[in-house]
Amino acid sequence: MIYTVRVASKNQTDPKGQDLLAEIKRTLKITSINKIRTAKVYRLEGIKRKDVKKFAEKVLYEKIDQKIAYNKPVIKGANQTIEVAYKPGVMNPEVGSLLKAAKDLGIKLTAVDSSWEYAFFGKIRRDEAKNLITKLRLYNPLIEHIVDQKPKTLLISGKVGETKMVPIKNMSDGQLLELSGDKLFLNLEEMKVIQNYFKKINREPTDCEIETLAQTWSEHSGHKTFKAKIMINGEEKEPLIVRIKKEALKHKKNIVSAFVDNAGVMDFYDGWAINGKGETHNSPSAIEPYGGAMTGSGGVFRDIVATGQGAKTVISTDIFCLANWNMNLKKLPEGSLPPAYILSRVVAAVRDYGNRMGIPTNNGSFHFNDDFRAKPTVLVGAYGILPKKYAKKGEPQKGDIVVSIGGRVGRDGIHGATFSSGEMTQRTITVNAQAVQIGNAIEEKRTFDAIMEARDNDCIRAIQDSGGGGLSSAIGEMGSQIGVLVQLKNERLKYQGLSPWEIWISESQERMILAIPKNKIIKFKKICHKYNVEVSVLGMFDGSKKLKVFFGRQKVCDLQMQFLHQGLPQRVMKAKKVSQSALQENKNPPIPRTKGKWVEILQKVLTDGNICSKELILRMYDHTVQGTSVLQPFTGVSYDGPNDAAVIRPILNKPYGMVVSHGLNPILNRIDPYWGSIWAATEAIANYVAVGGVYQDASLVNNYIWPFPDEESLGSLDRSVDAVVDFMKILKIPVISGKDSLSSTYRSDDGLVLKIPPVLCISVFGKIPNVIKTVSSDFKKAGSTIVLVGRQDSSSMGGSVYFAKNNLLGESVPKVDLKILPKVLDAINHGISEGKILSCHDVSEGGIITSIFEMSVGAKLGAKIKIENRHKRVDYFLFNETAGCFMAEVADKTTARKLFGGTPYEILGETVPEQILTVANLFSVDVEKLKTLWKEPLEGIFK
Amino acid sequence: MERTLGGNIQMKPNVCILRADGINCDWELHYAFEKFGAVPEFVHINQLRDKSKRLKEFQILALPGGFSYGDDIASGKVLAVELISFLKDELQKFIAKKGLVLGICNGFQTLIRTGLLPFNNLGRMDATLAPNESGRFECRWVKIKTEDSKCLFLSGSDQALDLAVNHGEGKFFANDTNLKKIENQNLVVFRYVNEDGKPTQQYPQNPNSSLNAIAGVTDPTGRILGLMPHPEKFVDNTQHPNWRRFKGQILKPHGALIFENMIRFAKSS
Secondary structure, three states, X not given: OEEEEEEEEOOOOOHHHHHHHHHHHHHHOOOOEEEEEEEEEEEEEOOOHHHHHHHHHHHHOOOOOEEEEEOOOOOOOOXXXXXXXXXXXXXXXXXXXXXXXXXHOOOOOOEEEEEEEEEEEEOOOHHHHHHHHHHOOOOOOOOEEEOOOOOOOOOOOOOOOOOOEOOOOOOOHHXXXXXXXXXXXXXXXXXXXXXXXXXXXXXXXXXXXXXXXXXXOOHHHHOHHHHOEEEEXXXXXXXXXXXXXXXXXXXXXXXXXXXXXOOEEEEOOOOEEEEEEEEEOHHHHHHOHHHHHHHHHHHHHHHHHOOOOOOEXXXXXXXXXXXXXXXXXXXXXXXXXXXXXXXXXXXXXXXXXXXXXXXXXXXXXXXXXXXXXXXXEEEEEEEEEEEHHHOXXXXXXXXXXXXEEEOOEOOOOOOOEOOOOOOOOOOOOOEOOOOOOOOOHHHHHHHHHHHHHHXXXXXXXXXXXXXXXXXXXXXXXXXXXXXXXXXXXXXOEOOOOOOHHHXXXXXXXXXXXXEEOHHHHHHHHHHHHHOOOOEEEEEEEOOOOEEEEEEOOEEEEEEEHHHHHHOOOOOEEEEOOOOOOOOOOOOOOOOOOOHHHHHHHHHHHHOOOOOOXXXXXXXXXXXXXXXXXXXXXXXXXXXXEEOOOEEEOOOOOOOOEEXXXXXXXXXXXXXXHHHHHHXXXXXXXXXXXXXXXXXXXXXXXXXXXXXXXXXXXXXXXHHHHHHHHHHHHHHOOOEEEEEEEOOOEEEOOOOOEEEOOOEEEEEEEEEEOOOOOOOOOOOOOOOOEEEEEOOOOOOOOOOOHHHHHOOOOOOOOOOOOOOOHHHHHHHHHHHHHOOOXXXXXXXXXXXXXXXXXXXXXXXXXXXXXXXXXXXXXXXHHHHOOOOOOEEEEEOOHHHHHHHHOOOOEEEEEEEEXXXXXXXXXXXXXXHHHHHHHHHOOOHHHHO | OOOOOOOOOOOOOEEEEEEOOOEOOHHXXXXXXXXXXXXXXXXXXXXXXXXXXXXXXXXEEEEOOEOHHHHOOOOOHHHHHHHHHHHHHHHHHHHHOOOEEEEEOHHHHHHHHHOOOOOOOOOOOOOEEEEOOOOOOEEEEEEEEEOOOOOOXXXXXXXXXXXXXXXXXXXXXXXXXXXXXXXXOOOEEEEEEOOOOOEOOOOOOOOOOOHHHEEEEEOOOOOEEEEOOEHHHOXXXXXXXXXXXXXXXXXXXXXXXXXXXXXXXXXXX
C-alpha cells in the first residue's frame, strides 16, 4: 500500500504560485485564474501505518509554517490540481535522503517518491490546466509526467535480457551499414574492420562486444577527425591533433602532464600542481537543458578529480552560446526549445549542481546569436589542484582490483533505450527515446570526499571517470595495456532487469572507476564506508592483454586490447581551403551626427545580450564557497563592476594565485576562422593578463564545437587549428588539454540544414606567486589617467556589436598584431606587478567605450576622454573590438609614458568624481542612467 | 597533551568540524579556526555515530555550511534528524559541560531544525529558516551588526561587518509569541543593517527578508551561536571583494571577530 502525504506552506503568500500566475497572465493572457498554490507530495510504500505519521512529523513537515494532509488534498477548495512527478526510473535525487532519514529513525520504508502539485483556483477545466503546465514548460515530458492516476507501486521490476550474438561474419556491405545505422555511428570501412576481425577469430561477436567497439571507436571517444589525415584541395596535411601536440610539447616549462590524462596538468608551487579541462554537453542540453547542463558540470568535475591519482576541483566556469532570449519563436526549428526557457534552465542547473558541489562558479560568459536556436553550446570548464606526486596518470598493475564507486547503474543514458511512462500503474520498461538524466550532486560530492582521503592514504593506483560509454570506455581504457577481467554481476544496480550490455555501457552519473592495489583494498573500502559511498569490486587487471567480461558464468565479451585500441583505421578526410576575410570594411554605417544619436547607439550596444550585466545570474551562482576567491566576478562600491577573470588562492594559508579566464567569439569564426580563432585566444589571454596573470606561466585549453566536418567545415576547422598553433608559437605557451565536439549541424526531416556557428573556446589557467599583485576593473579614484594600451585594427569592424546594431555583419574581422601582442602583455603585466596600474579592463565586445563605462560603474565615478584627430572614424575607435587592447588606470601621464612607452598606447583622458561619461565634442551621458539600462535586459527572465 | 573539556588557559581549544554528505564549507572553517589559534579537526558524523570520535574530546563543535544531504526536504533537515536520532545525549552532555557550538549557514539551519536554537530544546522546532522571499539563491555581500545579547563571547558593537551570504533558505521566521520571547531574552546576536547601520527589511541588504532583520541568534545559555552569513569566508583581507579599494587602510578582516572571541572564551572557561 502507498501512503500519500501532502505538505504546503501555511503562509499567505506562495512565491512559486504567484510567479506562475503572473507568467500565465503575461504570456498566455489568461485571466480566469485567481490564485495558484503549490504543495509537495510524498508517496511512501512498505511503511507501517503507525510509522507514517511519525515519519511525516519528524521529517516531512514543520508545523511552524507548514500544513499537512494524509491521503487527501492539502490545499482545499482548488478547482483543479495537477501533479508533476519524475517518470519511473528517472533518478529523483531526493529519494536517497528520504530513505536515509527513515533508516535513521528506525522506520522501515521500502520505496518513496516526491513530486510537486499545482492547485488552480478559478474557472478552469482539467485539460486546460494540464495544457497550461505543458505550455509553460513546468515539466519536461522526457523525464517527467503529469500524474493522472495514483501509482500502485513505486518498485521497478524487470527481467534480465539475454546476451545476443550478432551474426556479422557473412553480412553484405548493405547489412553492415544497416547494423551500424544511427546506433553505432561507424562507417562501412570501420564495420568491415570489425567483420574481418571476427572472421579471423572465427566466431560471431556478442552485442556487448559490438557495443564496446562502437563506444571506443566513436567520434566522442576516438576523436577520429582530429586524428585523420587531412587532404586540403588535394594537398596532404598532418592530422589536427598532431599539429597541436607538436607545438605544445615545445613549451614544456610548466607541463606536468598533457594530452594523456582526463585533464592537462601544470606545475604550481611547493610540490603542488593544478589541472584544467573544458567539456561540452550540447545535445542533451538542447532537449533537456536542466539535466543536460547539470550532467555536463558533473562530468567535467569528474574529469578533474580523475586526473593522476585524484585532484580537488576548485573552480568551475560556465560558457553558454544561445539564441537571443527574445527571438521570434516562429524562427524556432521543429523540436527545438524556446531560448528563454533554455537560458533559465541552464542557469538553474549551474546553480543547483555547482552550488551543491561546493565548487565556486567564478567565471563564465553568455553569447547570444539566433543561429544557436537549433542547438545551444553549453561548455563547462573545471580546474583543480593536486599534489605533484599524485599528478601523473596512473597505470594499473597486474593484480590491481577494479572497483566502481558512487552512483548505481540504471538504464540512464543508454542510447535508444529508456523508460516509457506508460501509466505509473504499469512501471514497465520499453524501448523509447533517449533518456536524459538529472544529476545528483551530493552523490558526486561524497564520492569526491572519499577519493581525496583514499588518495592521501596511497590507496589509488589509477582513476577514471565513468562518463560516455560507461564501464566499457572507462575499464577498457584503463586496462588497455595490461588486460582486465570484469564480473558485471558485482555491479550495484538501481533496479533489477538490466541486460549485461546495458550495465556495460550505461552512462548513469556520479560514478568513478579505480584501480586499487590488492593490499589497499580493505583500507579503501573502509574510507568509502566512512563517507557513505558504495563500492562494487568488479574484477582485476590480469595481464592477459584482453578485455574479458562475464555476467555470472557467461562470457559476454572477449576482445584483444590491441584490436580494441589500435584496430581503428585512420581516416583520410577531404577539406576545402577557406579564404581569409577582407583587410578592411567595404560597407560602413553612418557616423552618429548628434549627441542624441551617440547616446542612442551607446545604449543599444550596452543593452545587447552579449554586453548587458549578468549580475542577476552570477548572484545565484555561489562564487565565494571554499573561501578562495580573491577576485570576485563583481567588485566595486556597489559590487556591480564586472571583472575579466577569476583569481583564487587554492591553498588558503599561502599567497599563491591561480588565474582562470577564457575567450571566444562564434561570429568572428564564421567570417574568418583563422583571425576569429586568433581573436578568441587573444581575448582569453588578455582577460588573463588584465587581472594580473603572468601569461608565461599559463596553460591553454582548447574546445572546438564545430559543425559536422564536411569539406567546408573541415576546411575552417583546419584554419582554426593553424591559428591555435601560431598562437602557441608567438606566446611560447602550450595547449595542455582540449576536446572536440563536431556535431553542431542541425537537420530536420523537411530538409532544413542549419550550421550552428563554429566555436573555438580558449581557456587559460596558470599561476602567480602572490595574489597581492592583481587588479580589479573598477576605477580606484578621480583624477587618474585613462590609457588605451595595444594596437587597434580600427578599420575592421566585422562581427562587432556596433555593426550588429547597424544591421551589418561586416566582412573584415579585427586582426590582432601578433608581433606587438607579447610586448603589450608584458607592459600590462609589469605595470600591475609594480602596483602602477590601479585598475585594468580588457577591450572586447562593445569596444573601449564599453570598457570605460564598466570601469566607471564599479567605481561610482565618471570619465572624461578626448579622441585624437588622427582617428577618422571616431565611432570605430570607440566601438572597435580588437582583442589584446587594454584600458588602464594610472596615476598620471608621466606614469603612462614610462609604463607604455615601448608599446602602442594612447592617453584618452581622466577619471572624474561626477558619474558622467564624456567624450569631448561628441556627447556626455549619466553613468547611473546607463547602468540602469545595462542591468535591465535580464530582469525579464530572472527577476 | 591531554584533551579534556575545559582545558587550561594555555591550551588551544579543540574544534570538531562536523562533516556529512554535502557539507562544503568545511575547509575554510578549518582554516579560520586554525588561523586564530584553535586546533580544528574534521570529524565525519559517521565517526561520532560509531563512537570512534567523541564530542567530549572537543571544546567547540562547529557545523559548517553546505548542502547537507542535498538540503532535501528542507535545508539541514536530514542532518538534524540524524543528530537527534543518534547523538542527542552526547550533544546535551557537551553543552551541559560548557562546550561551545557554532553553526554557519547550513549549520545554522541544522541547529534550528534540531531545536538547539533558539531555545535549546533538542527535538522541538520553535523557529525556522524559510526560503528567501526573493525566491532565489543569493550569493552577495551584506552588512550585519552585533548586538548585546546572551551570547557569552560576543558583545554589541557599532561596527557593521561586511560578510558574504550564500543561501536559498535563510529567512528567519517564528510565530509572534516565540519572536517576542527571542527578543525579550536577548537571543538575537546579529541583524542585517543598511548603509546607515540600521536594521533593515529592505532587499537586498536583508537578503532573505528575515523577520526583525535577524541574521544570527544564540540560545539562553549563550553557548550556541548560529548565523546565516559566513564569517569564515572573511578572515583574510583578500577575501573581501573590495580589498583593493581598502589598500593603505588598516583593515581587520570582519570574520576574525567571531573566531577570536570564541576561541579566547573557550580557552578561558
